[in-house]
Amino acid sequence: MFIKKYFEEFELTEVRETYGRTITETDIVMHAGQSGDFFPHHMDEEWCKTQPFKKRLAHGTLIFSVAIGMTAQFINEVSMSYGYDRLRFILPVFIGDTIKVKVSIKEKKEHKKPGYGLVVELVEVYNQEMKLVMVCEHLLLVEKTVKA
Amino acid sequence: MFIKKYFEEFELTEVRETYGRTITETDIVMHAGQSGDFFPHHMDEEWCKTQPFKKRLAHGTLIFSVAIGMTAQFINEVSMSYGYDRLRFILPVFIGDTIKVKVSIKEKKEHKKPGYGLVVELVEVYNQEMKLVMVCEHLLLVEKTVKA
Amino acid sequence: MFIKKYFEEFELTEVRETYGRTITETDIVMHAGQSGDFFPHHMDEEWCKTQPFKKRLAHGTLIFSVAIGMTAQFINEVSMSYGYDRLRFILPVFIGDTIKVKVSIKEKKEHKKPGYGLVVELVEVYNQEMKLVMVCEHLLLVEKTVKA
Amino acid sequence: MFIKKYFEEFELTEVRETYGRTITETDIVMHAGQSGDFFPHHMDEEWCKTQPFKKRLAHGTLIFSVAIGMTAQFINEVSMSYGYDRLRFILPVFIGDTIKVKVSIKEKKEHKKPGYGLVVELVEVYNQEMKLVMVCEHLLLVEKTVKA
Amino acid sequence: MFIKKYFEEFELTEVRETYGRTITETDIVMHAGQSGDFFPHHMDEEWCKTQPFKKRLAHGTLIFSVAIGMTAQFINEVSMSYGYDRLRFILPVFIGDTIKVKVSIKEKKEHKKPGYGLVVELVEVYNQEMKLVMVCEHLLLVEKTVKA
Amino acid sequence: MFIKKYFEEFELTEVRETYGRTITETDIVMHAGQSGDFFPHHMDEEWCKTQPFKKRLAHGTLIFSVAIGMTAQFINEVSMSYGYDRLRFILPVFIGDTIKVKVSIKEKKEHKKPGYGLVVELVEVYNQEMKLVMVCEHLLLVEKTVKA
Numbered sequence: 078m079f080i081k082k083y084f085e086e087f088e089l090t091e092v093r094e095t096y097g098r099t100i101t102e103t104d105i106v107m108h109a110g111q112s113g114d115f116f117p118h119h120m121d122e123e124w125c126k127t128q129p130f131k132k133r134l135a136h137g138t139l140i141f142s143v144a145i146g147m148t149a150q151f152i153n154e155v156s157m158s159y160g161y162d163r164l165r166f167i168l169p170v171f172i173g174d175t176i177k178v179k180v181s182i183k184e185k186k187e188h189k190k191p192g193y194g195l196v197v198e199l200v201e202v203y204n205q206e207m208k209l210v211m212v213c214e215h216l217l218l219v220e221k222t223v224k225a
Numbered sequence: 226m227f228i229k230k231y232f233e234e235f236e237l238t239e240v241r242e243t244y245g246r247t248i249t250e251t252d253i254v255m256h257a258g259q260s261g262d263f264f265p266h267h268m269d270e271e272w273c274k275t276q277p278f279k280k281r282l283a284h285g286t287l288i289f290s291v292a293i294g295m296t297a298q299f300i301n302e303v304s305m306s307y308g309y310d311r312l313r314f315i316l317p318v319f320i321g322d323t324i325k326v327k328v329s330i331k332e333k334k335e336h337k338k339p340g341y342g343l344v345v346e347l348v349e350v351y352n353q354e355m356k357l358v359m360v361c362e363h364l365l366l367v368e369k370t371v372k373a
Numbered sequence: 374m375f376i377k378k379y380f381e382e383f384e385l386t387e388v389r390e391t392y393g394r395t396i397t398e399t400d401i402v403m404h405a406g407q408s409g410d411f412f413p414h415h416m417d418e419e420w421c422k423t424q425p426f427k428k429r430l431a432h433g434t435l436i437f438s439v440a441i442g443m444t445a446q447f448i449n450e451v452s453m454s455y456g457y458d459r460l461r462f463i464l465p466v467f468i469g470d471t472i473k474v475k476v477s478i479k480e481k482k483e484h485k486k487p488g489y490g491l492v493v494e495l496v497e498v499y500n501q502e503m504k505l506v507m508v509c510e511h512l513l514l515v516e517k518t519v520k521a
Numbered sequence: 522m523f524i525k526k527y528f529e530e531f532e533l534t535e536v537r538e539t540y541g542r543t544i545t546e547t548d549i550v551m552h553a554g555q556s557g558d559f560f561p562h563h564m565d566e567e568w569c570k571t572q573p574f575k576k577r578l579a580h581g582t583l584i585f586s587v588a589i590g591m592t593a594q595f596i597n598e599v600s601m602s603y604g605y606d607r608l609r610f611i612l613p614v615f616i617g618d619t620i621k622v623k624v625s626i627k628e629k630k631e632h633k634k635p636g637y638g639l640v641v642e643l644v645e646v647y648n649q650e651m652k653l654v655m656v657c658e659h660l661l662l663v664e665k666t667v668k669a
Numbered sequence: 670m671f672i673k674k675y676f677e678e679f680e681l682t683e684v685r686e687t688y689g690r691t692i693t694e695t696d697i698v699m700h701a702g703q704s705g706d707f708f709p710h711h712m713d714e715e716w717c718k719t720q721p722f723k724k725r726l727a728h729g730t731l732i733f734s735v736a737i738g739m740t741a742q743f744i745n746e747v748s749m750s751y752g753y754d755r756l757r758f759i760l761p762v763f764i765g766d767t768i769k770v771k772v773s774i775k776e777k778k779e780h781k782k783p784g785y786g787l788v789v790e791l792v793e794v795y796n797q798e799m800k801l802v803m804v805c806e807h808l809l810l811v812e813k814t815v816k817a
Numbered sequence: 818m819f820i821k822k823y824f825e826e827f828e829l830t831e832v833r834e835t836y837g838r839t840i841t842e843t844d845i846v847m848h849a850g851q852s853g854d855f856f857p858h859h860m861d862e863e864w865c866k867t868q869p870f871k872k873r874l875a876h877g878t879l880i881f882s883v884a885i886g887m888t889a890q891f892i893n894e895v896s897m898s899y900g901y902d903r904l905r906f907i908l909p910v911f912i913g914d915t916i917k918v919k920v921s922i923k924e925k926k927e928h929k930k931p932g933y934g935l936v937v938e939l940v941e942v943y944n945q946e947m948k949l950v951m952v953c954e955h956l957l958l959v960e961k962t963v964k965a
Contacts, residue, residue: 078446097565098261099577103550106843107259110702111252111287112294121837123915123945133839137306138293139259142286146260150374158285158314165308175567205567226890245713247725251698254399258554269393271471271501281395298818323715353715400555402695406850407551407583408590409542417689419767419797429691433602434589435555438582442556454581454610461604522742541861543873547846594670619863649863696851703847703879704886705838729898730885731851734878738852750877750906757900 078151084194084219087182095147095178097205100135102172108139135170140211144202147178159195159216168210175205183214193218226299232342232367235330243295243326245353248283250320256287283318288359292350295326303368307343312361316352323353331362341366374447380490380515383478391443391474393501396431398468404435431466436507440498443474455491455512464506471501479510489514522595528638528663531626539591539622541649544579546616552583579614584655588646591622603639603660612654619649627658637662670743676786676811679774687739687770689797692727694764700731727762732803736794739770747812751787756805760796767797775806785810818891824934824959827922835887835918837945840875842912848879875910880951884942887918895960899935904953908944915945923954933958 109115117124118134125133141164170176184197196219202211257263265272266282273281289312318324332345344367350359405411413420414430421429437460466472480493492515498507553559561568562578569577585608614620628641640663646655701707709716710726717725733756762768776789788811794803849855857864858874865873881904910916924937936959942951 096559096561097568098559098561099564099566101546101550102841103547103843104259106841106847107255107550107702108290109705110699111255111259112290112297113246113701113705113707114294114297115705115836115838116297116300117836117838120839121915122839122913124837136290138286138290142256142260142284142290145286146262149260149262149264152264160311160313162310162312163308164310164312166306173566175565244707244709245716246707246709247712247714249694249698250397251399251695254397254403255554255698257557258551261553261557261559263392263394263557265392265394268395269471270395270469272393321714323713394557398693399695402693402699403551403555403850404586405853406847407548407555408586408593409849409853409855410590410593411688411690411853412593412596413688413690416691417767418691418765420689432586432590434582434586438552438556438580438586441582442558445556445558445560448560456607456609458606458608459604460606460608462602540855540857541864542855542857543860543862545842545846547843551846617862619861690853699847699851700882703844703851704882704889706886706889708889708892728882730878730882734848734852734876734882737878738854741852741854741856744856752903752905754902754904755900756902756904758898 080151080153081155082153082219083155084185084196084221087185087196087219089182089185092179092181093150095150097175097177098143098147099173099175100140100143100170104139104143105133105135105172108136108142112136112138130169132171135172137166140166140170140176140202141213144176144178144200144211148180148200153219155220156196157218159218162214162216164211164213166211168204168208170204170210176202176210178202188218190218192221194221195219228299228301229303230301230367231303232333232344232369235333235344235367237330237333240327240329241298243298245323245325246291246295247323248288248291248318248320252287252291253281253283253320256284256290260284260286262286278317280319285314288314288318288324288350289361292324292326292348292359296328296348301367304344305366307364307366310362310364314359316356316358318352318358324358325351327351336366338366340369342369343367376447376449377451378449378515379451380481380492380517383481383492383515385478385481388475388477389446391446393471393473394439394443395469395471396436396439396466400435400439401429401431401468404432404438408432408434410434426465428467433462436462436466436472436498437509440472440474440496440507444476444496449515451516452492453514455514458510458512460507460509462507464500464504466500466506472498472506474498484514486514488517490517491515524595524597525599526597526663527599528629528640528665531629531640531663533626533629536623536625537594539594541619541621542587542591543617543619544584544587544614548583548587549577549579549616552580552586556580556582558582574613576615581610584610584614584620584646585657588620588622588644588655592624592644597663599664600640601662603662606658606660608655608657610655612648612652614648614654620654621647623647632662634662636665638665639663672743672745673747674745674811675747676777676788676813679777679788679811681774681777684771684773685742687742689767689769690735690739691765691767692732692735692762696731696735697725697727697764700728700734704728704730706730722761724763729758732758732762732768732794733805736768736770736792736803740772740792745811748788749810751808751810754806754808756803758803760800760802762796762802768794768802770794780810782810784813786813787811820891820893821895822893822959823895824925824936824961825963827925827936827959829922829925832919832921833890835890837915837917838883838887839913839915840880840883840910844879844883845873845875845912848876848882852876852878854878870909872911877906880906880910880916880942881953884916884918884940884951888920888940893959896936897958899956899958902954902956906951908948908950910944910950916942916950918942928958930958932961934961935959
């Protein structure tokens with residue numbers, strides 16, 4: 078769905094949540110295949126048994142890709158993605174864990190580009206125990222209604 | 226390959242480069258399938274023709290996942306990934322572009338965790354015209370040889 | 374997004390449309406891999422050159438799966454999918470064609486299950502030349518507001 | 522294998538069966554990725570636990586695609602697929618269920634296209650408990666030996 | 670299809686051929702993802718331009734896997750695969766090439782296992798110019814009708 | 818990593834080992850999808866229960882592809898793959914088994930191509946119980962330092 082949501086329309090109290098998604102062995106095997114990262118942390122169950130976490134872990138880039146994909150619910154035609162800051166993997170995600178994403182507006186600030194403001198979305202990923210597993214800030218450059 | 230490379234052994238002059246990899250239509254279709262992001266920017270060739278960039282774009286999370294995967298060349302047993310900062314998508318990556326990753330040591334600093342230091346790797350992704358398409362900082366928490 | 378839309382709320386004038394999606398060689402190869410149908414109509418470019426349509430065709434089941442998937446935009450908690458009628462593949466879909474789906478309400482009728490009515494959605498798939506390539510009727514069993 | 526089987530050669534007593542195939546978590550994850558349908562019915566194990574069926578379900582379009590693919594055993598050069606009628610999903614298919622397909626000739630009738638007749642195949646999909654999970658009618662337009 | 674074909678029934682004059690299959694970029698990207706071999710010969714179009722063959726090559730293991738898969742047309746219940754000899758990759762297979770497989774009986778010989786004989790199938794893979802690209806010998810241990 | 822390792826530099830005492838990799842249901846389903854081999858030995862859990870091995874088996878071509886891919890650790894610019902001999906599948910690999918590959922130099926011999934010698938690598942695949950599951954010989958044509 079295409080929408081137009083201007084800088085002035087973003088509220089610091091806004092929150093949106095996604096559906097949940099179970100991270101499967103399939104996701105990990107396919108992400109290894111896409112990224113080329115076949116490290117034993119993700120692919121070798123026997124080696125993982127000898128490590129502190131005991132089980133195969135999802136790649137950080139998998140959790141980031143799935144989480145960001147889950148937030149792709151509408152297209153704001155007056156906004157551009159600018160990048161991500163402070164991406165942190167707080168807790169490991171294991172096969173069978175179910176994640177959900179919560180997006181809130183953390184900050185709104187001026188930007189040097191005339192007619193635009195910067196919206197900072199806080200992206201938080203929780204597992205089925207409601208523990209925070211990943212967090213990052215998504216920077217959006219958003220048009221203002223009033224250009225001058 | 227497992228290695229042990231301590232905090233003191235990282236040099237600010239170190240640079241490593243990866244093989245190249247051509248980003249294909251297959252990568253984009255599979256990344257949509259993995260992330261769940263089927264936005265027309267990536268999936269609708271007709272709509273893209275009406276946009277400034279004219280062609281389907283790779284997802285940012287695809288380029289990040291592939292680039293980080295390409296750098297997964299050895300396992301440093303005395304280092305832990307801490308997260309990523311300042312992830313920016315500078316230029317679009319199109320089907321048929323070939324990317325390469327350059328990793329250099331940007332900064333070494335103290336860290337509150339005793340016996341560890343923080344190494345900041347600068348991860349730069351270039352296309353076949355040697356233009357920078359993506360950049361980020363990878364934070365590594367690395368053991369020191371001398372613990373006290 | 375979860376919604377509650379009762380039988381009485383469906384209007385014969387309602388229409389919804391999806392984003393477009395380009396059908397790629399990747400989709401065909403992966404659908405062969407999923408369905409197990411490796412018939413030369415889909416997989417052998419040389420053989421296809423000797424046939425009336427000259428090019429590899431998308432599987433009918435691929436177009437049906439993608440089209441139905443494209444319409445999965447919200448979850449109606451008071452509705453159940455009952456099945457599909459009159460599924461017809463009108464024109465071939467080739468690699469590089471872009472499809473869009475239009476869903477309209479064709480018919481509403483009584484159903485033997487007390488408290489429910491039957492909604493018939495007409496699902497039409499168009500290519501980039503706005504030619505109809507696939508059509509079917511989706512049957513929905515929908516709760517009524519008034520149960521008696 | 523290419524064969525030529527004319528309208529007159531189809532018998533109402535004919536039945537063919539396929540191998541069995543276990544529907545895996547991989548199939549569901551990949552079908553979500555192909556179709557773009559990531560609804561929690563298929564992808565969120567935690568949410569499914571709160572629903573009547575308790576477990577993740579295979580997509581209807583997955584079962585249809587796999588079942589039709591399983592019947593793709595030979596190519597009849599004098600026959601064309603015309604479409605499908607009365608597609609019904611009778612029972613849910615869960616991860617680990619094994620399906621088999623039985624194809625019988627339900628009906629033969631005249632068709633307005635000169636020199637052709639219509640063959641209606643009944644396609645029945647059974648699980649490992651021999652319970653019917655899906656059914657549809659496959660319409661084939663088949664050449665007659667005698668054209669006039 | 671399950672069959673029973675005994676050692677005595679294999680004839681040195683038998684030949685069977687498969688459908689054709691076009692090797693696509695998708696096949697190569699997915700095979701890299703499955704095997705973990707992301708060497709630039711298969712994945713880096715720019716590097717390949719600097720090499721004698723100028724284009725990305727299919728992995729040998731991809732051609733072998735697809736070719737052997739294409740010959741999987743029936744299951745002989747009285748035969749077991751014993752292994753493969755003299756696997757040679759004669760010519761490169763490029764994206765867009767179409768391969769076909771020809772299986773002939775090269776040799777029948779006695780085997781130490783009582784009641785069994787060894788059948789050597791010659792597996793030849795040809796491209797669309799009818800040039801031999803791969804060859805190997807498939808060894809089958811096959812039951813004899815007469816056991817003593 | 819590109820290296821130059823000449824014929825004279827290969828030692829009969831050299832051994833290299835790979836990381837381990839767990840063979841998953843995903844690998845088998847994807848290999849069926851890539852190779853087109855959907856035989857019940859790999860895909861039908863119910864049928865497998867009636868067979869001596871009781872469980873679904875990995876395809877031989879999957880184990881071969883993964884094992885060879887696991888050994889793709891560096892690119893020797895003065896060596897060419899010549900083919901494989903004596904490929905044998907000694908024991909079945911089941912879902913959840915973890916394999917590792919050991920490559921040793923079995924033999925060095927003269928070759929008719931002037932300036933080249935033949936190196937025979939013994940490729941052994943072990944499971945988590947350190948049992949040999951697959952073996953083959955990899956033939957490498959390697960440049961000599963001294964050409965005359």
